[in-house]
Every structure is written in structure tokens, then in C-alpha cells.
Amino acid sequence: MISEDHIGALRKILGPKGLLSGCDDMSAYETGARYDHGRAAFVARPATTQEVSAVVSHCVRHGLPLVAQSGNTGLVSGSTPDGTGTQGILSLDRLTGICELDRVNRTVHAGAGLRLSDLNGRLEDEGLFFPIDLGADPRLGGMIATNTGGSRFLRYGDVRRNTLGLKVVLADERGTVLDLCSGLRKNNTGIDWKQLFIGTSGSFGVITECVLNVEPLPRQSATALLVPSSPAHVPALLLAMEDALGDGLSAFEGMSGHAVAAALDHVPSLRNPFQAGVVPDFVILAEISRTNAPREGEQGLQSVLEDVLGLIWEGEDGLLEDAFVGPTHEMWALRHALSEGVRHAGRLIAFDLSFRRGDVMRFLAYMKQELPQHYTGITICDFGHIGDGGVHFNLVVAKDDPRLADPAFEPALREFVFRVAVEEFxxxxxxxxxxxxxxxxxxDRYTPAGVRRLAAALKANISPGPLGAAIF
Amino acid sequence: MISEDHIGALRKILGPKGLLSGCDDMSAYETGARYDHGRAAFVARPATTQEVSAVVSHCVRHGLPLVAQSGNTGLVSGSTPDGTGTQGILSLDRLTGICELDRVNRTVHAGAGLRLSDLNGRLEDEGLFFPIDLGADPRLGGMIATNTGGSRFLRYGDVRRNTLGLKVVLADERGTVLDLCSGLRKNNTGIDWKQLFIGTSGSFGVITECVLNVEPLPRQSATALLVPSSPAHVPALLLAMEDALGDGLSAFEGMSGHAVAAALDHVPSLRNPFQAGVVPDFVILAEISRTNAPREGEQGLQSVLEDVLGLIWEGEDGLLEDAFVGPTHEMWALRHALSEGVRHAGRLIAFDLSFRRGDVMRFLAYMKQELPQHYTGITICDFGHIGDGGVHFNLVVAKDDPRLADPAFEPALREFVFRVAVEEFxxxxxxxxxxxxxxxxxxDRYTPAGVRRLAAALKANISPGPLGAAIF
Incomplete structure (x- = not known):
């Protein structure tokens, strides 16, 4: 139980609007997007970097553990407190005061509390966007702390690639502010400190501002569903598309038939695009796009995509069983419905894996073969980003499966999948x-002991206070 | 003077081919590409990561300082020993044994001693290349330690963006090997340790292997020289080109008239491409390229570039004074001759600066105005990468200028330029x-004291031995 003295001190820093505690309803902050629910000692809602620094300084000096929370859309329990009621939440949701576009530099300087949709809303009139395409609508600080990738990674890369600068508050007694808010695209003047905060789940500092690369909005796109003649042909299909389309290929997403069926089942308004409604074992959603202003006489992208698929179709390799170019919106609606679809198909045990691009389909084939040898009656509803090696490997167990009552069942299943993914592939x-x-x-299991020691030394020396959910 | 015991111990690790010392001719290793010449205690030439580890371990345990040397093409005295004769060189030039292409993953796993030209030679038959375009021909380890950018940064980014994995030997008593040789494109499982070694001049560890992203070779390109109606119009011209061409724009390089004149002067075989041979004040080299397989009926890139320049020409803003699409090879030959040209125009005092893209031309205009107020008779021969904000800001002083005899002259001039670039812009x-x-x-001057303390703590905890030329 946190003392009234601490609450008073934090309230003095943050003002009445800036702190929730005691009888206030903190449940929205205590509950994660999908899996987790904890109890918070308080919720601090600073509105400036200086307030973040003062809060962090107070908490570090008095040993009060903090978890920074951004949009709270994460899936790894990185932004919610545990169940002890001893951790305070430091919410970024009021750090929204800054949003400055530098048009020539093609960068935006933004508060870490801005939502992705807000940022893109403000950029749209300028024909620009922050090119990370996600199902959720996170705030920027959390996107950086998790280094999100998403569905257009193939074309635009991850958050790391698109982050030029950060402002960060370290978890030390002073609440040291590191101002790394450079808008420079080329800068090699020592350690690139911002890299320490990207993808480390908020444990090394609280991100309060950022400078992001923004990209021209695509002005034209075309989308197709491709049914490979065999899942094993998917890598060759990817290479053939990259060869024919070059940089134009902006997404190459894999969808298992089970995931598609779950989405069609859960969202009845989705049109079933397949012949006679028969969902294939595996489907690719391929998108090509262009950002340039259309030129007179330029071939339209739909026609380009049809030509390219025609050439692949006629190729000697027989890579395709079926392919159809269709309405972009409809096809992406299907893709974006997969996540909710599989959640409603039963009890979901989800994995966010990645492989070298050539290993994705090998892993899936191996699991299709091996999983039933160890665990019967589990449906594999994978989908993901074949173009960059990412797989949302989803296992769905019937909700009334008696094994779910066994507390050892899910951990053992998870261990089996991780072992195959990490150790064998x-x-x-x-x-x-x-x-x-x-x-x-x-x-803890898969990071070599030497690397864990280096991480602990880094944490102890740079940002030693109790910050974040993950322990490095 | 290094003792015979140490030489013996190192020779035992490396074998007779692996060590130069004493009477051996070490001058090629002791002399930098342009500015520096030092004296080495020895040159260690390990052929494997294990040998690197053993050498580093021996040197750290006995306090022998080491400087890692890759292709020795750098321009900041990062790869040569100082003049004391106490530093050993650890050359990467025999770490060339590995070069494995993963075709589906579009990555190559390579030894850090491989030269860029060797790597690209091996990739060419596959229609691939490592897309960092430089005047020099460095080895890969040094490219990573300096995070080189080059002339196609606008399209492909820097080495950091294209590095997926590293193997590194830390400067500790064990010569700890960090195997970060992942070929994964998406991977967020803790601190991204490889970032610590990218761009830090070799002070945190010796890079022995790397996994690099490789890209399809462009199959078509077109190049133009653009003469802006005023240097102040260059940013608008860049935005107009990006708007019209989208991702197709692969270079947007600025060349001052003085740099062009110096190149034409120094390389008589270059054709003067300008009307009546009159070199303009400022010229842009713009390149567009495509990697896709040509399609029937697709408009050629030269025609695309002509169309786009025609539209900009007719635009109301009057951005262009002249523009001509020409032979790609000839135009790049001019661009690549600038560096040697300015070196031969007099005594060169060179700066490698960068700015937000909108500030590049403002900085140049400011310097054109202000420099003569402080220093007369200095020719500004700048050129650089306007598309990413980089400027090779070259000052040329007549070789017989009496100020060159004053040892305070160049340091004061450098201080003046750095002050304007860093503090004012x-x-x-x-x-x-x-x-x-x-x-x-x-x-030391421009890094905040707090950041330097963090860097020192990081060095002391992660890789404490005396390694590298730069001190963080």
C-alpha cells in the first residue's frame, strides 16, 4: 500500500488532473488489451517531459516501481502492473501537446502520447503518413518501445528504421532527460543512444517525444489473392513477385485456410472471395502500390498486377493454383479480420514468431506434421508476414477441451512451440x-547468460531504477 | 617497445603469416587513406573469430592497446595507430573466409574482411548487390563501424538499416565472442546489441562477421543534371521530384560549381556537359531507377524523367534554369570525380556535415556570406547528398597561402565551421x-557531459579494454 505522503508528493508534481489513486477508477489502466489485468498503486498522467522526470525521480529515490503505459494495446503484458498493487502506472496519455511537421525534412516531431491514428489524421492533408500498418491503434511511445512492424514492413521497415530521434527520461535519481530529438537522417557522432530504448519494452527509460520519418501516402494500389499450388511454393512465389515488381511490392501476407475460415465465420459481412466458397489451405494477399503522381499514359497498377500474375501463371514452375486481383478494401478487410476471427474460434494460444524468409513455410509444414503427434485436436490458425518472415502462429483449442483445466497444459504447449521455433528453426x-x-x-531461457549479464550491467549503470515490466 | 614475449605469444596464436612486427614492413597498415600516418607495435592478422578473440584476450589482459583496421579507407583516423608505436593493429584483412548467400531471405552472411567490391562481385550473377554506394572500396567491418551512407542513402538507407546481424569480439579479458549473427528481419527479444557496434568507430568490439540485407540490382536507370534557378529553390525541387517520382528517386546529389570545376580541371577526360562549357553555381544530379523486370509497353525511365522534368519546367514556380537528361555513366563519372578534384585544387580542409534537409542550402548560403567576413580567399567546394541532408563541406586554400604555416590557422577555421554547423544549424x-x-x-565538445558519462560507463562495463582510436 502506497503511503499518502507519496501520493501527496506526486499530486504536487502533477496537479489534480494528473494523478489517479485510492478510490479513483483505475481499471482502464489496469487492464491490458487482451490478456492481463493487474492492480496499480496509482496512475500518474504527466503532461510534459519535466513532469515525467519529476515523477520518475521521486519514484526512483523512494524505490517505488513504475510501469510506463502508452496506448495499452500491447500483447505481452508490458504496459500493465502486476497483481501486487505496488506498481505505479506512468501513463503517456497526456503527452500529446507536440506535433510539428517538417515538410522538407519529411519528419514529424511528436509527443509520445499521440495515437497513430491521430498522427496519420494530421498528416493526411499533406499527403503523408507514418508507414507502420497495424491492426491496433497504439500511441507512439509504445510503438517505439515494442518496435512494431506490421503488414507493410516489407516496403517501409519497422519503427526502428523510421525513428530519427527520441526524448527519454532515464530511471535514475535525477530523472535525467536525454534529449536525442535529432531530425538528422545521417549522424554518426558516437553511440546511437536511441537504439537502447527501441524495442526494450520501456525498461530503460520513458519515451516522451520522438522525431519520426514520414512517407508519401500511396496514390495507387492494387491487391490480389494468390492461391499457391503448394505451400512449399510460397518462397518461389515471393521471389517471382519481387523480381517482377521490384520495390512496388508493398505487402506479401500469408493466411492459413483455418484463419480465413475463422474470420469469415466471425464477421458475416465479409464476402467469401473463393471459388464456390471453398477456402484454400493457404492464401497470399499481395499488394503493390505507388506513391508517385499519376502520369499520362502510365499503366494502371491493377493492370500491372494482372500482367505480372499472368506471367507467373504461365511460367513453367506451376507456382499458382489460382489468383485474382480484386477490390483492395475487401481483401484487406479479410486480412484484418483474421486476428479477431481466431480469437473467437475457441481458446487462443498465440505466438508472435519470426524466421528467415525461407524457413517460414518449412516451420509451418513441420508443425502441421508434428503438433498432432504431441497434441491432438488443436487447430493451427496461422497468418502473418511472409515477406519479412513473421508468423502469428495461433493455436486454437475448443473451449470445452478438458485439457484447458490442467494448469500445466498451456505452459507445456508453449514450451514445445518455442523449442521448435527457436532451437530447431x-x-x-x-x-x-x-x-x-x-x-x-x-x-530468460533463450538469451545466453553472458548477454543477460551485459544487459543487467547496462541497466544498472544507465537507468537503474525499477521501471517497466520486463527485466533485462 | 613491445616485448618479445608478447610477440611470441601473439605469433603462437596467429602463426607465422598472421603477425607482422619488428623488421617487417608495416607501412601499408600504418598509413591511412588520406590524412594519417602512425607507428604500430605490431600488425595482427587473424583469420578466424577464434583468433581475434585470442588476440584481444591477450592484449586486454596485458594492457596492450589495439586499433582494429578494416579496409583502411576511412577519413577520421579511426583505423591507424597513433605515433607512439605502442598500439597494435588488428587487421581484418584475412577475415574473408565466409560469404554465404541466402537467396530467399535476401541476405548474405559474410566475413568482416570482405571488400565491398568483392561482395558485390559475388552477388552480381544473382542480380543482387549490397546497396551502399561509396567512392572508396572499404571492407565490411569498417563500413559497419563507421555506418557509411553514401550516394544512394535516399533510396536504400545506411549500413545500420541494412545490417541484420553481427559477430563481435568484446575487449574484455576473455575476448568474449557475441554471436548476434541472426538473419531475422523481425526480432524484438531484448536489447538490439548490434546497434552498439554500428557507427562507434570500433571502440566497443571487433566485428568479425555480419549478416547483411542485399537488394535487387536496378535494371534500368536514368540520370539528369538539374540547374536550379536559385540554390534556395533546391528543397522545393527535391519535394517536386519526390512527389512526381515517388520511390523511384534513387539519388539527389548536390554539386557546387567550384567542386565541378575542380573535377573538370583535374580529370581532363571528363566531358563538360554544360552549355558553352559554363559551369553553373550549383547543380543537382538526380537519378531514378527501377529494379523490376521490364514489362512490355512499360514507359522507359529516360522518357519518364524527361516527362517529369518537363512538368516541373512548366510549373509556375520557375524552379529550374536548365535540365538535361544524359548518359548515366558520364554524369556519375563527374560526380565521383569531385572528391579527387577538390583534393587537387589546393590544400583541402574537409568537413562531413549533415543537416535537416531544409537547412542544407540555408547553411551553404550562410557560409557563402559569412566565411569571407572571417577568412578571405578560401574557396567553398561543397558537394553532397541533398536528399538526406549530408554535405561534404570542403574548403580549399591555395597551397602557397602563408596562413597555412600558422599552426593555429586550421584549428581555428575548423572550430568556426563546427560552431556554425552544430550550434547555429x-x-x-x-x-x-x-x-x-x-x-x-x-x-568531446559537442556531446553533453551526461551523455559522455553514460558512454564511459557503457564502455567500462561492456568492453573495457583499450580498443579503437575513438574514446567514448
Missing amino acids: DGSFSAEHAVGRKNQAVY | DGSFSAEHAVGRKNQAVY
Whole structure:
């Protein structure tokens, strides 16, 4: 139980609007997007970097643990407190005061509390956007702390690639502010400190501002669903598309038939686009796009995509069983419905894995073969980003499956999947969701002891206070 | 003077081919590409990561300082020993044994001693290349330690963006090997340790292997020289080109008239492409390129570029005074001759600066106005990468200028330029050459004391041994 003295001190820093505690309703902050619910000692809602610094300084000096919370849309329990009621939440939701576009530099300087949709709303009139395409609508600080990737990674990269500068408050007694808010695209003047805060789940500092690269909005796009003649042909199909389309390929997403069926089932308004309504085993959503102003006489992208698919279709390799160019909106609606679809298909046990691009389909084929040898009656509803090696590997268990009552069942299943993914396929146990509390045990297992020691030394020396959900 | 015991111990690790010392000719290793010449205690030439580890371990345990040397093409004295004769060189030039392409992943796993030209030679048959375009031909380890950018940064980014994995030997008593050789494109499982070694001039560890992203070779390109109606119109011209061409724009390089004249003067075989041979004050080299396989009926890129320039020409803003699409090879030959040209125009005092894109031309205009107020008779021969804010700001002083005899002249001039660039324009004192010994004093001056303390703590905890030319 936190003392009234501390509450008083924090209220003095933050003003009455800036602090929730005691009888206030903190449940929205205590509850994660999907999996987690904890109890907070308080919720601090600073509106400036200086207030963040004062809060962090007070908490570090008095040993009060803090968890920074951004949009609270994460899936690894990185932004909510645990169940002890001893951790305070430092919410970024009032750090929204800054949003300055530098048109020539093609960068925006923004508060870490701005939502992705707000940022993109403000950029739209300028024909620009922050090119990270996600199902959720996070705030910027959390996007940086988890280094989100998403569906257009193939074309635009991750948040790391698009972050030019940060302002960060370290977890030390002073609440030291590191002003790394450079808008420079080329700058090699020592350690690139911002990298320490990108993708480390908020444990090394509280991100309060950022300078982001923004990109021209695509002015034209075309989308197709591709049915490979065999899942094993998917890598060759990706290379053929990259060869034919070059940089124009902006998404190459894989969708298992089980995931598609779950989405069609859950969202009845979705049109079933497949012949006679028969969902194939595996489908690719491929998108090409262009940002340039249309030129007279330029071939339209839909026609380009049709031509390219025609050439691949006629190729000797027989890569395609079916392919159809269709309405972009409809096809992406199907893609974006997968996540909710699989959640409603039963009890979801989800993994955010990645592999070298050539190993994704090998891993899926291996699991299709091996999983039933160990666990019967589990449906694999994977989907993901074949173009960059990411797979949302979803296992769905019937809700009335008696094994779910066994507390050892899910941990053992998770261990089996991680072992295959990391040990046998050299993959990542967290492609784009970062570590958080949820992946802590996996981090501890698969990070070499020497690297963990280096991480602990770094934490102890740079930002030693009790900050964040993940422990490095 | 290093003892025979140490030489014996190192020879035992490296074998007779692996060590130069004493009477051996070490001058090629002791002499930098342009500015520096030092004296080495020995040259260690390990052929494997294990040998690197053993050498580093021996040297750290016995307090022998080491400077890692890659292709030795750097311009900041980061790869050569100082004049004391106490530093050993650890050359990467035999770390060339690995070069494995993963075609589906579009990555190559390579030894850090491989030269850029060797790597690209091996990739060419596959239609791929490592997309960092430089005047020099460095080895990969040094490219990573300096985070080189180059002329196609606008399209492909820097080395950081294209580095997926590293193997590094830390400067500790064990010569700890950090194996970060992942080929994963998405991976957020803790601290991204490789970032600590990218762009830090070799002070945090010796890079022995790397996994790099490779890109499809452009199959078509077109190049134009643009003469802006005023240098102040260059940013608007850049935005107009990006708007019209989207991702197709692969270079947007600025060349001052003085730099062009120096190149034409120094390389008589270059054709003077300008009307009546009159070199304009400022010229842009713009390149567009495509990687896709040509499609029937697709408009050729030269025609695209002509159309776009026609539209800009007719635009109401009057951005262009002249523009001509020409032979790509000839135009790039002019661009690539600038560096040698300005070196031969007199005594060169060179700066590798960067700015937000909108500030590049403002800085140049300011300097054109202000420099003569402080220093008469100095020719500004700048050129650089307007598309990413980088400027090679070159000052040329007549070789017989009596001020050159004054040892205070060049330091004062450098201080003046750095002050304007960093303090008044928020720019970087090292855009793409990193720190090294040459920029140490500037690093010390412009890095906040708190950040320098963090860097020192990081060095002391992670990789404490005396390694590298720059001191963080």
C-alpha cells in the first residue's frame, strides 16, 4: 500500500488532473488489451517531459516501481502492473501537446502520447503518413518501445528504421532527460543512444517525444489473392513477385485456410472471395502500390498486377493454383479480420514468431506434421508476414477441451512451440511484440547468460531504477 | 617497445603469416587513406573469430592497446595507430573466409574482411548487390563501424538499416565472442546489441562477421543534371521530384560549381556537359531507377524523367534554369570525380556535415556570406547528398597561402565551421565518417557531459579494454 505522503508528493508534481489513486477508477489502466489485468498503486498522467522526470525521480529515490503505459494495446503484458498493487502506472496519455511537421525534412516531431491514428489524421492533408500498418491503434511511445512492424514492413521497415530521434527520461535519481530529438537522417557522432530504448519494452527509460520519418501516402494500389499450388511454393512465389515488381511490392501476407475460415465465420459481412466458397489451405494477399503522381499514359497498377500474375501463371514452375486481383478494401478487410476471427474460434494460444524468409513455410509444414503427434485436436490458425518472415502462429483449442483445466497444459504447449521455433528453426520468440512480463521466462531461457549479464550491467549503470515490466 | 614475449605469444596464436612486427614492413597498415600516418607495435592478422578473440584476450589482459583496421579507407583516423608505436593493429584483412548467400531471405552472411567490391562481385550473377554506394572500396567491418551512407542513402538507407546481424569480439579479458549473427528481419527479444557496434568507430568490439540485407540490382536507370534557378529553390525541387517520382528517386546529389570545376580541371577526360562549357553555381544530379523486370509497353525511365522534368519546367514556380537528361555513366563519372578534384585544387580542409534537409542550402548560403567576413580567399567546394541532408563541406586554400604555416590557422577555421554547423544549424559534425581520432575533440565538445558519462560507463562495463582510436 502506497503511503499518502507519496501520493501527496506526486499530486504536487502533477496537479489534480494528473494523478489517479485510492478510490479513483483505475481499471482502464489496469487492464491490458487482451490478456492481463493487474492492480496499480496509482496512475500518474504527466503532461510534459519535466513532469515525467519529476515523477520518475521521486519514484526512483523512494524505490517505488513504475510501469510506463502508452496506448495499452500491447500483447505481452508490458504496459500493465502486476497483481501486487505496488506498481505505479506512468501513463503517456497526456503527452500529446507536440506535433510539428517538417515538410522538407519529411519528419514529424511528436509527443509520445499521440495515437497513430491521430498522427496519420494530421498528416493526411499533406499527403503523408507514418508507414507502420497495424491492426491496433497504439500511441507512439509504445510503438517505439515494442518496435512494431506490421503488414507493410516489407516496403517501409519497422519503427526502428523510421525513428530519427527520441526524448527519454532515464530511471535514475535525477530523472535525467536525454534529449536525442535529432531530425538528422545521417549522424554518426558516437553511440546511437536511441537504439537502447527501441524495442526494450520501456525498461530503460520513458519515451516522451520522438522525431519520426514520414512517407508519401500511396496514390495507387492494387491487391490480389494468390492461391499457391503448394505451400512449399510460397518462397518461389515471393521471389517471382519481387523480381517482377521490384520495390512496388508493398505487402506479401500469408493466411492459413483455418484463419480465413475463422474470420469469415466471425464477421458475416465479409464476402467469401473463393471459388464456390471453398477456402484454400493457404492464401497470399499481395499488394503493390505507388506513391508517385499519376502520369499520362502510365499503366494502371491493377493492370500491372494482372500482367505480372499472368506471367507467373504461365511460367513453367506451376507456382499458382489460382489468383485474382480484386477490390483492395475487401481483401484487406479479410486480412484484418483474421486476428479477431481466431480469437473467437475457441481458446487462443498465440505466438508472435519470426524466421528467415525461407524457413517460414518449412516451420509451418513441420508443425502441421508434428503438433498432432504431441497434441491432438488443436487447430493451427496461422497468418502473418511472409515477406519479412513473421508468423502469428495461433493455436486454437475448443473451449470445452478438458485439457484447458490442467494448469500445466498451456505452459507445456508453449514450451514445445518455442523449442521448435527457436532451437530447431533459429527463429525469434517475439517478432514484433517485444518482451514484457509475458515473454520474460522465454527471454530468460533463450538469451545466453553472458548477454543477460551485459544487459543487467547496462541497466544498472544507465537507468537503474525499477521501471517497466520486463527485466533485462 | 613491445616485448618479445608478447610477440611470441601473439605469433603462437596467429602463426607465422598472421603477425607482422619488428623488421617487417608495416607501412601499408600504418598509413591511412588520406590524412594519417602512425607507428604500430605490431600488425595482427587473424583469420578466424577464434583468433581475434585470442588476440584481444591477450592484449586486454596485458594492457596492450589495439586499433582494429578494416579496409583502411576511412577519413577520421579511426583505423591507424597513433605515433607512439605502442598500439597494435588488428587487421581484418584475412577475415574473408565466409560469404554465404541466402537467396530467399535476401541476405548474405559474410566475413568482416570482405571488400565491398568483392561482395558485390559475388552477388552480381544473382542480380543482387549490397546497396551502399561509396567512392572508396572499404571492407565490411569498417563500413559497419563507421555506418557509411553514401550516394544512394535516399533510396536504400545506411549500413545500420541494412545490417541484420553481427559477430563481435568484446575487449574484455576473455575476448568474449557475441554471436548476434541472426538473419531475422523481425526480432524484438531484448536489447538490439548490434546497434552498439554500428557507427562507434570500433571502440566497443571487433566485428568479425555480419549478416547483411542485399537488394535487387536496378535494371534500368536514368540520370539528369538539374540547374536550379536559385540554390534556395533546391528543397522545393527535391519535394517536386519526390512527389512526381515517388520511390523511384534513387539519388539527389548536390554539386557546387567550384567542386565541378575542380573535377573538370583535374580529370581532363571528363566531358563538360554544360552549355558553352559554363559551369553553373550549383547543380543537382538526380537519378531514378527501377529494379523490376521490364514489362512490355512499360514507359522507359529516360522518357519518364524527361516527362517529369518537363512538368516541373512548366510549373509556375520557375524552379529550374536548365535540365538535361544524359548518359548515366558520364554524369556519375563527374560526380565521383569531385572528391579527387577538390583534393587537387589546393590544400583541402574537409568537413562531413549533415543537416535537416531544409537547412542544407540555408547553411551553404550562410557560409557563402559569412566565411569571407572571417577568412578571405578560401574557396567553398561543397558537394553532397541533398536528399538526406549530408554535405561534404570542403574548403580549399591555395597551397602557397602563408596562413597555412600558422599552426593555429586550421584549428581555428575548423572550430568556426563546427560552431556554425552544430550550434547555429543543429547539424552533425560527422554525417557518415564516424568519430575516430580526428573528430575526438569535436565529440568531446559537442556531446553533453551526461551523455559522455553514460558512454564511459557503457564502455567500462561492456568492453573495457583499450580498443579503437575513438574514446567514448
